[in-house]
Amino acid sequence: MRIVIEKSADTVAVRAAGFVADAIRRTPDCVLGLAADRALQPIYRELARRHRDERLDFSRVTVFGLDEYVGVSPDDPRSSRCFLERNLFRHVNLDSSRIHTLDGQSRDLESCGRDYEALLRAVGGINLLLLRIGREGCLGCNAPGSSLAGRTRVKTLTSEAVREAPAVSDGERPAARLAITMGVGTILEAHRCLLVAVGATDAAAVHRAIEGPVTAQATASAFQLHPHVTVVLDEDAASWLTRREYYAEAERAQQRLETGRLAELES
Secondary structure, rough: OOOEOOOOHHHHHHHHHHHHHHHHHHHOOOOOOOOOOOOHHEEEHHHHHHHHOOOOOOOOOOEEEEEEEOOOOOOOOOOHHHHHHOOOOOOOOOOOHHEOOOOOOEEEEEEEHHHHHHHHHHHOOOOOOEEEEOOOEEEEOOOOOOOOOOOOOOEEEOHHHHOOOOOOOOOOOOOOEEEEEEOOHHHHHHEEEEEEOOHOOOOOEEEEHOOOEEEOOOOHHHHHHOEEEEEEEEEEOOOOOHHHHHHHHHHHHHHHOOOOOHHHHHH
């Protein structure tokens, strides 16, 4: 697990967007998995800026949404689909035929989950999945106690997840307490994952995910079993970590490797 600790939420957004942009430039027809989360809005704004100012090309990119609220239409301002439309899709040159999100209004949600899994397999899986760790140490809507092998399915939202849900304006919340979400098992099949956390309120969850035991009580801890996870944090979100000095040292070494400054590794 690669741990990147930035000075502020602003620099977290720039760094995380850089990882996504690099993935697109390296593989123009890559498959991205994207979460609808207020903490990710600055990252989506930065990606839109890079499209506008640096010609970051999304035309061959395929996108899969992480989750959706049950019973909520895709054009409802409170839906995950609408959140992604407002914050990213309408600002870049994504091909609408390459955008895939879960259908919260499906009459057969079980089949909806199976079909989504089949579509993921058909495109070869997700190249890079961007998501935020929840304050309960959750991935997506996979609440504490969710199976670490779970597939895309319906889950009941916890009260904390409802409070964290993207809002159109202050006081607005999802129209449902159920969501259909990629399962932890589905998430772990992404080739690479990018996990973001900002603010002191995320610090305990970050500590549990990175330095705690692997447990279904903190589903983000399952990322300890994944070979290619990058976690981008601000100083506040990293404040509970006990090995911060080592993570900083490892990140400096990683950057030297990436830039070819190998001689510096010996100093």
